[in-house]
Structure formats: C-alpha cells, structure tokens
Amino acid sequence: MALLEVKDLHATVGEREILKGIDLAVKAGQVHAIMGPNGSGKSTLAGVLAGREIYHVTAGQVLYDGTDLLEMAPEERARQGIFLAFQYPVEIPGVSNMYFLKAALNTIRKNRGLAELDAMDFLNLVREKMKLLDMEQALLNRSVNTGFSGGEKKRNEIFQMAVLEPRLAILDETDSGLDIDALRTVAGGVNALRSPERAMVVVTHYQRLLNYIVPDFVHVLSDGRIVKSGGKELAFELEQRGYAGLGIADEEEAVGKP
Amino acid sequence: MTAVSEQTGAWLASFNTQQPAAAWLQSLREAAFQRFAELGFPSTKDEEWRFTNVAPIARARFVPASGPWGYSLGEYAGVQLVFMDGVFVGQASSLPGGVEAGVLNDDAQPYLARYASFQRNAFVALNTALLTTGAFVRVARGALVELPIQLVHIMTGGQADSLAHAQPRSLITIGASAQCTIVESYVGTPGAYFTNAVTEIVVGEGAVVDHYKVQQESSDAFHVATMHASLGRSANFSSHSIALGGRLTRNDANVTLSEGTEATLNGLYIVNGTQHIDNHTEIDHAKPHGTSHELYKGILDGKATAVFNGRIIVRKDAQKTDSKQTNKNLVLSDEAVIDTKPELQIFADDVRCTHGATIGQLDEEALFYLQSRGIERAQARSLLTYAFAQDILDRVKVQSIKDQLEKVLFEKFHEHAA
Numbered sequence: 102m103a104l105l106e107v108k109d110l111h112a113t114v115g116e117r118e119i120l121k122g123i124d125l126a127v128k129a130g131q132v133h134a135i136m137g138p139n140g141s142g143k144s145t146l147a148g149v150l151a152g153r154e155i156y157h158v159t160a161g162q163v164l165y166d167g168t169d170l171l172e173m174a175p176e177e178r179a180r181q182g183i184f185l186a187f188q189y190p191v192e193i194p195g196v197s198n199m200y201f202l203k204a205a206l207n208t209i210r211k212n213r214g215l216a217e218l219d220a221m222d223f224l225n226l227v228r229e230k231m232k233l234l235d236m237e238q239a240l241l242n243r244s245v246n247t248g249f250s251g252g253e254k255k256r257n258e259i260f261q262m263a264v265l266e267p268r269l270a271i272l273d274e275t276d277s278g279l280d281i282d283a284l285r286t287v288a289g290g291v292n293a294l295r296s297p298e299r300a301m302v303v304v305t306h307y308q309r310l311l312n313y314i315v316p317d318f319v320h321v322l323s324d325g326r327i328v329k330s331g332g333k334e335l336a337f338e339l340e341q342r343g344y345a346g347l348g349i350a351d352e353e354e355a356v357g358k359p
Numbered sequence: 360m361t362a363v364s365e366q367t368g369a370w371l372a373s374f375n376t377q378q379p380a381a382a383w384l385q386s387l388r389e390a391a392f393q394r395f396a397e398l399g400f401p402s403t404k405d406e407e408w409r410f411t412n413v414a415p416i417a418r419a420r421f422v423p424a425s426g427p428w429g430y431s432l433g434e435y436a437g438v439q440l441v442f443m444d445g446v447f448v449g450q451a452s453s454l455p456g457g458v459e460a461g462v463l464n465d466d467a468q469p470y471l472a473r474y475a476s477f478q479r480n481a482f483v484a485l486n487t488a489l490l491t492t493g494a495f496v497r498v499a500r501g502a503l504v505e506l507p508i509q510l511v512h513i514m515t516g517g518q519a520d521s522l523a524h525a526q527p528r529s530l531i532t533i534g535a536s537a538q539c540t541i542v543e544s545y546v547g548t549p550g551a552y553f554t555n556a557v558t559e560i561v562v563g564e565g566a567v568v569d570h571y572k573v574q575q576e577s578s579d580a581f582h583v584a585t586m587h588a589s590l591g592r593s594a595n596f597s598s599h600s601i602a603l604g605g606r607l608t609r610n611d612a613n614v615t616l617s618e619g620t621e622a623t624l625n626g627l628y629i630v631n632g633t634q635h636i637d638n639h640t641e642i643d644h645a646k647p648h649g650t651s652h653e654l655y656k657g658i659l660d661g662k663a664t665a666v667f668n669g670r671i672i673v674r675k676d677a678q679k680t681d682s683k684q685t686n687k688n689l690v691l692s693d694e695a696v697i698d699t700k701p702e703l704q705i706f707a708d709d710v711r712c713t714h715g716a717t718i719g720q721l722d723e724e725a726l727f728y729l730q731s732r733g734i735e736r737a738q739a740r741s742l743l744t745y746a747f748a749q750d751i752l753d754r755v756k757v758q759s760i761k762d763q764l765e766k767v768l769f770e771k772f773h774e775h776a777a
Contacts, residue, residue: 151731152730152731153727154723154727174730174736175727175730175731176730176731176733176734176735176736176739178731179730179731179732179733180733184731185731187728187731190728191722191724191725191727191728192725193725193728193729193743193746194746194749194750195743195745195746195747195748195749195750196742196743196746196749201729201732201734201742202732204734204738204742205729205732205733205734208733208734208735209733212733244746245728261732265732265733
C-alpha cells in the first residue's frame with residue numbers, strides 16, 4: 102500500500118482553482134520529484150499536504166497511511182510523521198532554535214509512544230545531526246531562523262527533518278537560492294535520510310537539485326495537473342528541452358529568465 | 360459647589376486629619392492641596408488624559424487604610440524598605456556602605472517635590488498634599504551598590520466596607536559616579552483600592568542607575584504613578600516599567616537629560632479582560648549630546664485598552680541629540696484597543712530623532728511553521744506571545760526580577776492560550 106495516496110485532488114485559493122485533479126501515489130522508500138513551471142501548482146500541492154489554511158480543497162481525497170489526511174490539523178500531520186521543508190523558512194524572533202526543536206521533538210516522540218528526551222540526550226542527538234548538515238552549534242542558541250542567511254535557513258530545515266525523522270518528507274523548493282556548495286551540503290543531508298521506511302516528495306522548478314537527490318519518479322505539473330510522469334530520465338529530458346520542449350508554457354522562460 | 364470641587368473636596372478630610380509636619384513640609388502640602396483643588400481630577404477633554412477616563416477614581420470615596428499591619432522581613436543584605444498601604448512597616452537591618460536609607464526627613468527638603476511637579480498633574484498634587492512618609496534613599500558619591508535597592512509597596516485593600524487609598528512617595532538621590540539598581544514593586548491583595556505613587560530620582564554626574572518598576576496590583580485596583588528622574592551630566596540611566604495588574608493604570612515616566620546623558624526607557628504592559636493601561640513618557644533633552652532609547656511593548660487581549668504617548672522634547676541647546684522611540688503592540692483579540700502617539704517637540708536643528716509604532720496580530724505564517732513541526736496551535740500562540748515580550752525581558756539585568764517575570768508571563772500566556 103502506498104504511504105501517500107492523492108486522488109483527483111482539486112484545491113482553490115480564494116476563487117481561483119490551482120489544483121485541477123492530481124493523482125499521486127508514493128510508497129515508503131521512494132523519492133518522487135514534482136517539477137513544473139512557476140504557477141503550475143507545485144507549492145500549492147506541498148501546502149495542501151502540510152495543511153496550510155489558505156488552500157481550500159474542493160474535491161478529491163488524500164490518504165496517508167490509509168487515513169484521511171485532510172481531516173487532520175497541521176500539528177497532527179506532523180505528529181503522524183509528515184514534515185514540510187519550507188520554501189521560505191519563517192523567522193521567529195524570541196524563540197530559540199533549541200527550545201523550539203526540543204518542544205517539537207518531544208511532542209512527536211510522545212505521539213510515537215517514546216519517552217521525552219532530557220536536555221542531555223537531546224543535545225547529544227542534536228550534535229550528531231548538526232554534523233550531517235555541517236552546521237555551527239551556535240545556531241542552536243539563536244532565535245529560529247532569525248538573521249540566518251538563505252543557506253543557513255535551508256540547512257536548518259533539513260537539520261530539523263534529520264532530528265524529527267519523518268515518515269514522509271515534503272521538500273518545497275529546497276534548492277532555491279542556494280549556491281552550489283550549500284546545495285551539495287543540503288542534498289547530502291537529504292540523501293543521508295533516505296531509507297526504506299521513509300518517503301520523500303521533492304518539489305523543484307529546476308533539474309539541478311535532482312543531480313544530487315536522484316529521484317525514483319519524476320512528475321511534471323502544469324496548470325494544476327500532472328501532465329507527464331516517468332523515471333529520473335524525465336528530469337534530464339526537461340533539462341535538455343525545457344518545459345517548452347514538452348509543450349508546457351513557463352512564465353519565467355517566457356520573460357527570458359534562465 | 361461644582362462637581363469638580365465636590366470631588367476634590369472629598370479629599371479635604373484626608374488632608375485635614377494628617378499628622379502635623381515640619382513647617383517646610385506643611386507649607387509644601389498646603390501648596391499642593393491648593394493646586395489639587397484648582398486642577399481638579401482631569402477629564403478626557405484634557406489632552407493628556409484623552410483616552411483615560413479617571414471618573415471612577417474621581418467619583419469614589421477613598422479613606423486611608425487603617426491597618427493593623429504585620430510584615431515579617433525576609434533576609435536581605437541590601438537595602439529594602441517595606442510599606443503597607445503607604446505606611447512604613449520596616450526595613451532590612453543591614454545597610455551596605457555608601458547608602459543611607461529610611462523614611463523621609465528634613466534632609467529631603469532640598470529635593471522633595473522639586474522634580475515631580477504638582478503644577479500640571481493633579482495626581483502628583485494629591486500625593487504631595489497627603490505626604491506623610493515615604494522612602495528616602497541616598498547613595499553617596501562614587502558608591503558601588505551591588506544588591507538592588509528594593510522599595511516594596513504592599514496594598515492590603517483596607518476594610519471590606521471602605522475603599523482604601525495609599526500615596527506612596529519615594530525620593531532617591533544618587534551621588535556622582537555612583538552605581539546602583541533600584542527596584543520599586545507594587546503588589547496588592549484582591550479587591551478595589553487606589554495607589555497613587557510618586558517617585559523622584561536625582562542622578563548625579565556620571566552615575567549609572569538601573570531602575571525597575573514592577574506593578575502587579577490586584578485586578579480591581581486603580582494605580583496612578585509618576586516617576587521623574589533628573590539626570591546629571593554623562594549619567595547613564597535606564598528604567599524598565601513592567602505593568603501586569605490593575606483595573607485602571609496610568610504611568611507617567613519622565614526624564615530630564617543633561618549634557619552627554621544616556622537614558623533608556625523600556626516598558627512592557629500586558630492587559631486582558633477590561634483592564635486599561637496608559638503609559639505616558641516624557642524625555643526632555645535639555646542639553647547637547649544626549650542619547651535616549653525608548654522601547655515600550657504591549658500585549659492586549661480581551662476587551663483591554665491601552666494608551667502609549669511618548670513625548671520627546673529636544674530643546675534649542677540640545678544639539679547632537681540622538682533619540683529613538685519604538686512602541687510595539689501585539690493585539691490578541693478583536694475587541695482590544697490601543698491608542699499610540701509619538702509627540703516630538705524639536706527646537707534644535709542638528710539632531711537625530713526616530714520614532715515608530717506598530718500594532719499587529721500574531722504572525723499566521725509563524726503559527727503555521729510551529730504547527731507544522733507538531734506544536735499545537737494553542738501552544739504555538741502562547742510561545743509567540745511570550746517571544747514578543749522576550750526582548751524586554753532580555754534587557755532586565757536583575758536575575759530575580761527576570762525569573763519572577765518569566766514565571767508570571769509563562770502562566771499568563773498559558774492561560775491565554777487555553
């Protein structure tokens with residue numbers, strides 16, 4: 102059985118329909134890439150899965166481990182093992198990264214029937230995971246994402262994912278704004294977390310990230326629908342021919358951006 | 360008789376039944392009472408009181424609390440003066456070097472009522488008219504006082520069938536180059552009463568002073584307080600006003616700067632239910648090269664109302680003044696109301712003055728971020744609310760106050776979030 106099953110999903114923002122019938126099945130151990138031009142609905146799909154309130158599901162169904170995901174509050178989804186790496190991680194002045202992460206981890210552990218970690222065990226765990234992302238421990242004592250560089254924010258997302266150990270990770274444009282060194286580090290962190298028990302949905306505009314995180318499946322999203330699915334070679338095809346080569350209009354390409 | 364004189368006249372009994380005082384104090388009281396009678400209680404037509412209606416205080420009949428008072432002092436190696444209902448009940452027995460502390464006496468004459476003027480403010484006039492005792496602390500030139508000087512005001516609320524009032528008065532003089540911390544705390548037992556406090560602080564040249572006022576009056580109490588600090592050349596003064604209690608609170612915090620003085624005014628007010636808090640501050644740059652920083656933050660819930668009025672005066676002589684004022688408000692409910700107003704009066708031409716005010720709700724994106732990591736929405740709300748207050752707490756240097764406030768805030772926001 103698939104861990105995540107999306108069936109004919111329709112979603113709107115305000116009056117506008119963004120998702121117009123998405124079907125997707127993701128099994129544990131698989132990495133699925135969702136590619137598509139700007140405005141195709143990639144981030145909406147990620148947002149609907151994580152429970153963002155601004156999206157309104159008008160039709161269809163999402164099953165997570167066989168249960169109705171759309172009925173769950175965002176925090177409940179997180180406790181059930183869903184993790185969204187934000188495209189734009191939020192700065193929260195006054196809340197320390199350490200406090201935040203410990204609160205999150207212990208809530209999730211409690212839900213899994215595990216004992217809460219004390220300060221010492223938590224610190225040991227965190228130190229180990231920080232190495233994975235090549236992060237400075239000083240970041241732990243700072244406020245969540247506050248004053249972090251773009252690269253530090255993205256690394257912090259994957260670091261959180263490493264600590265929280267989700268069953269389903271959704272990476273929303275985790276590559277955007279990263280230089281090649283940071284991209285390698287972040288991708289390295291993600292790859293270290295690949296496991297037969299864990300599924301990943303990697304949302305990206307560009308094929309570049311997929312050189313480092315090699316997906317099992319690639320889906321191309323256009324105007325709220327998956328118009329093409331295939332193996333990792335589909336990403337290379339996109340890289341060669343562009344969205345236009347597949348007959349898909351890309352707003353960005355249309356105005357002459359790379 | 361007009362309504363105004365009826366209201367002020369009701370205080371005549373309190374005025375007439377006071378213990379007699381030294382001639383200088385007696386004439387000060389008389390002048391103050393006369394001014395009080397002339398001014399009457401302010402109304403909302405008065406610009407300074409536009410958003411704060413003191414009619415519930417003006418209409419009520421308050422009597423001095425009559426005790427008996429019993430208070431056992433804890434162990435404290437620093438200066439601690441304790442007042443109950445405005446009556447002195449005791450002080451810590453040991454005094455650190457360079458400090459004289461006790462109740463007001465004739466030595467106070469050159470300072471008392473010279474800084475907190477009763478000409479403009481009826482409440483200051485009333486306090487001065489009813490001045491019988493008060494805290495008097497003198498820090499000698501060059502003294503370094505390690506432990507905070509604590510002025511503790513406890514209101515018992517008086518008898519069940521009457522409304523008690525207290526007129527706490529404090530005078531603190533700090534010699535040149537001295538360094539000390541002053542903590543004024545106001546607490547009360549449940550019930551209605553009226554605290555009307557005046558604090559004067561005289562800071563000598565080059566002295567470094569950290570001042571705290573922590574107001575945790577009962578939720579039915581009226582609390583009106585004026586603090587005036589007169590700051591010497593190159594002195595460094597910071598004041599932190601924390602307001603948590605009271606049904607109706609009005610705080611005036613005024614500082615006058617000299618050449619090269621650095622002044623900081625910070626404030627945190629947290630109100631819910633039908634609480635009303637009005638913070639008026641006045642920073643008077645009288646001389647050149649003064650620096651002032653002001654940060655007031657408010658958290659409003661329920662039907663609470665708050666006022667912030669930040670006046671900054673830069674006089675003609677006060678060139679090279681650098682002044683920054685910020686007021687930030689977090690509004691947690693649809694019915695809470697905040698009125699915030701900067702009031703800049705600048706008469707010098709080579710100065711830098713900035714001001715800003717914000718009124719906002721909790722950031723939805725931040726709430727979602729926390730929720731997406733498994734943190735319940737209610738907990739996320741309290742976490743973000745707590746975080747909003749955090750930078751004021753970070754500026755509190757006295758660990759015991761910090762701990763106490765963190766505990767209070769934690770409990771408060773937990774109950775808010777529920």
